[in-house]
Amino acid sequence: MSTVLFWFRNDLRLHDQPALRAALTSGATHLLPVVCLPAPDERTPWGFARVGAHRRAFTAAALRGLQVQMSALGNPLLICQAPPATALPQLARAVGATTVVCEDIAAPYEQAEVAALRAAGLQVRTVWHSSLLPPPRMPWPVDQLPGVFTTFRQKVERAGITPAAPLPLPTKLLPPPEVPVPVLQAVGAEQGAASIQQPTPPQGSDARSSFPYGTPACDGSETAALAHLAQYLARKLPHSYKDTRNGLTGLDYSSKFSPWLATGALSPRQIYADLKAFERDHGANDGTYWLWFELLWRDYFRLLHLQYGAALYRARGLSELPPAPHNPRGFERWCRGDTGQPLVDAAMRELAATGYLSNRLRQVVASYLIYDLRGDWRAGAAWFESQLVDYDVYSNQANWLYIAGRGTDPRGGRRFNPIKQAQDHDADGSYRRLWCTA
Template sequence: MSTSLFWFRSDLRLHDQAALRAACTGGTRHLLPVFCLPPLDAVTAWGFARMGPARQAWLAAALGELAQQLERLGCPLLLCAGPPSTTLPALASALGIDRIVCEQIAAPQEQAEVAALRAAGLDVHEVWQSSLLDPAALPWPAAGLPATFTPFRQALEHAAIVPPAPLAAPASLPPWPPGAVIPAHLRADLAALASVTGDPRSSLQDSAGHYTGGERAGLAHLARYLARELPQTYKQTRNGLSGADFSSKWSPWLATGALSARRILAELRQYEARHGASDGSYWLWFELLWRDYFRLLHLQYGSALYRARGLGQQPLGPHNGEGFARWCAGRTGEGLVDAAMSELAATGYLSNRLRQVVASYLIYEVGGDWRAGAAWFEAQLLDYDVYSNQGNWLYIAGRGTDPRGGRRFNVGKQTADHDGDGAYRQRWAAPQS
């Protein structure tokens, strides 16, 4: 083969890119890097846009940075319009390409995209690369994954499983196929994606201003976080509700793949070698393992995680559509929940603690379908990750692997514990109508 089409998905970076490396081997002389902009008019089964403005803007920044890096390597990024299932076969046909290489994503819609490409006669080579750990190097096959997180973590730590070292970014890439002519109707540009003005109340800001997507920004943020020795206090501050430093804020870059988990851990281990390990640095490893666990659950259960009953046996009750609409709008009458939903709408971000509180409130107090809540988070969160989003909603709803039957948060207690002075509620109070 002489030309490979590399399809960027949730891996918008050059460092630690096993899939991109695979695309450049096996006789590849020419490379066409492609990203398919999602249809921005797509709506969920619940009737709202699938990707909101904050997520669009973060994606645009990540793609802009990636395009600049690839341009410098002499292999520009091609932005295409339309769903991959139709766009990529049309592009491959126009250019005489039959090999596509991409990241493997073990979620139903993403798997359906690959199946459609293969049905169109294309040779699609998938490479698993989004997790910290290599699934093939674990003490169990995917079907034997421990049923809950704690024995999973304990077994890994007991076996001293070490993640693979992150790969360096390529110093060069093969050029585009000579004379490549891209049909105009397949091309897209970043102007199609929304731009947003940062809210000064947002937790996604630093001393220089608001954070932005992209690999360089993500690596710079990681370096600053470690240089300021913030892992030392992470365990004590991780349940905070707002501010730049209470949590790592790695998730936005992890979500688009602008940062790899393996690069993060490698630098965290270097930090521990210099400053010593602490409860906080351990808890960052702990959170990265949770991220991996949700990925491995997808390898084990696949589409079963997306059923109304999830992995459980109990049927789902009726969905309270009116209550769901009030929850989305931050008009439930519950101060902490409404403030949180206002922050989410304004910034595309919400602390982990509040994500759990508002999810619990929708499921147990409003009587909303957990899948509707998961879809709303997908639309709103700029750090949306298909694995973690689904895993966390299943966890709160009691429809995942946890035998304890869900997590119902007492909002009054959460308010007293985490916003006793009312500062967060005042910060995000909805305007009176």
């Protein structure tokens, strides 16, 4: 008997799962699927939880859905309340495994996790599958990625690069190995299983939320993700996407794919395949093109990580600017939604109450922290990481660098005037009234 460990990371799905397929076709006779939950008390350097209640609850829902699907295929997911560097070597020794297969994530924290497993003597096979387009098919080497997104997009489109078709759901899994009870106890399996069964916080179904993750339609599971994609297309909402994408409230002003993309419950290739089928049936327009445009932005941020890696996490980012100052009092007021700026405060209260915020308002509040409060962009990025149900390590870091002028923005940063933004996007004050700041 030979066993391969499959470590779920930000890919909590069974459809379009190249990493899982690699494990299933590795020649092993048994499969041990594992996920490792972050410690509840893990803190950021800024003094708050690295994974807040909203993000934890949404991920738990994704894991509940994955557990149901895998159990139906005869191999339940093992949920560990322990760091991967602790849990995976213990499990591997217990079942006689030497190989771990997992998603490749090109960010420093996640790369360090893989390095720790290799240092422990495990063979780790990483599979890149979070982007729409595969990096090897780009018309340039990774280290020659265009420094401006528009150039990147134009070259990709001229080259006619398109995604591969998504992989189907597996119809069966390899059987699980027997794991001794003491080892299960040592890796926190009982605590892990219990933690994902905790009820969703009441904030998740806040009636004001633009993404009420505590409701069935916005559940974190792969099943809900695919159902959301299907209904979004069935209602022909892609045709109006470009016109509505800068909205501030409601479920339908944007696609809301991002929460499921962030956990990996939804594959970008599945979105693309279904979107192209929609265009064949109902026609393409600026709205459908803009969804492709946004998926390309998401890819660009991933490729930036492959190119620059840890440099994106320096205080100066990719720039030669001096380190940003940190304004502790201003930052605390910003987090609470108590700066005195009505649009900013409304947005920050929405984020704290619901774990979600429109893209337009993310830009506004990031700009306000950086330019008006003279705060450290890294603290803002960490707060988003803690709070957002759709936190994505690549997009979060690159977007904050972009606003701060420390990334690839050719303008050297983006400053948003919150008064003008309110006039343009909340002229009647309804959003500010909704969050009690007007």
